Amino acid sequence: MRAHGLVRAAAYAGGLALIGYGLSGIVADVPVGRWAAWFAGAAVLHDGVLVPAVLVAGAVTGWVPVAYRRVLRGALLVAACVSAVAIPLVLGYGRRPDVPSQLPLPYGRNLAIVLGAIGAVAVAVPAAQMLARRRRPRAAGGGAHRAAPPPDKGRGR
């Protein structure tokens, strides 16, 4: 227990020293106000806008039949992540007329192709599962992997 406490104290000391070092560099080399706006702004927008949007998407897809829900949510998750990373490319603010090799591709079209491929996989997976089930009508599987019902919420704890 004491060794554990010592390790934790050392981690706090080292971590706070690193944070202090980084902050001192920010104060010296970077316009602090603008930096802080992006630092806190990213967290606020994430927690206040992005996650609530994801929660809404989760609630909406909750109405989809269980058989398709999981694969639909998986496809949405992958598609949303790829889109998030590709947005600056699609917007293309980084294009420069004098450097055509910078952002040289048609990113809107490419993103559509990637999203289409994700969608195709999302359609193919349940279709293949359904075919397999039809071929082996009473094989093991089906609902066997369904999660057990959640335990009592544990309000008593």
Next chain:
Amino acid sequence: MVRRPAPLTASLRARLPRPPRLPRLPRLPAALTTLPERFTSRLHDERVAAWLGIALGVCFLTAFCTGLVSHLMQNPPNWMTWPSRPVNLYRVTQGLHVMTGLAAVPLLLAKLWTVYPRLLQWPPARSAGHAIERALVFVLVGGSLFQLVTGVMNIDYWYAFRFFFTTAHYWTAYIIIGALLIHIANQWAKARRTVMTRPSDGLRRRTFLLTVFGASGVVVATTVGETVSPLARLAVLAPRRPGIGSQDLPVNKSAAASGVTALARDPRWRLTVTGRVRRELSLSLEQLQAMPMRTARLPIACVEGWSAEATWEGVRLRDLLAMAGADDDAGVRVESLERYGLYRTSQVRPPHWHDPLTLLALRVNGEPLDLDHGYPCRLIAPNRPGVMQTKWVGRLVVT
């Protein structure tokens, strides 16, 4: 009893050790104070958070170390000298830096979704220590989002933030690594316990985790071809593609943007070698072309993660410096024709200028250098950041 990791949606109030000294919180409706319990997905649990945290930790530590490599190569302290080999060291580390950063985007979003109920816990802090812990988690979360958001924007040349990216990215890295160290110390025991215990509750965590890793995989697969050229055709969402650019090579800064077009085309252009030399040299392009030509296959490797190989022909830097009579342990400052700019000059230390692959290149891929690639003459060396492969060279100063 079903063994299962702790959900992150359970109320914390039961665990309160009765905090008498904390300021009295206003009475809020139960709808607000029990928000975490309203999350229905059971994937908000410790085991999911722990696995995502481990994957994120690996990405962040890799990005931190490879970022330090780039920083130290560009700003080496006096006691530190980088070797010129392996040729692709810089290229591989920076490709890794950007790819781990991109892979971290889905991981971070999934991790934050998993622990989101904890954000809404009531009361916000159980004790002063807990308040400090949460403040440090905010530093970790804000810093992580900051690094990934501005990092992705930077590799796509979208400078919507009004600060210099490089310094902000560099200093913020220390902040999040410090906060990460503290976070690991706080979570180690819990994460170890939950990862080491196989749950028997039938919850499909693995499907969720594999989907998130799959998202990282798709992001990397559609980008990594910007540095791994056999996969170039797959890089449909990469800001660069090897093979696209003048003379089949991407360009970072054009001659027009650098304001050197007239100077570089001037027939009176001379390469001068000066400083601590026994004979100063002033060579015309014809005189340089008459020197022994060497060929080297070397990459331009950018800190932004892309790289592209080319066949360069030119004069060995060490031949030129031997002609001028420079000392073996001398350093060289390579100066561009550019009048201003952060990367107008670069330092070449002895291991690099002694390397037979280090050239002042006059030709690339079988043609005279394009103006945008540094005509009339540019530096190209192994294991070196792209911004230090100085273009439009006018002067070598031996120091």
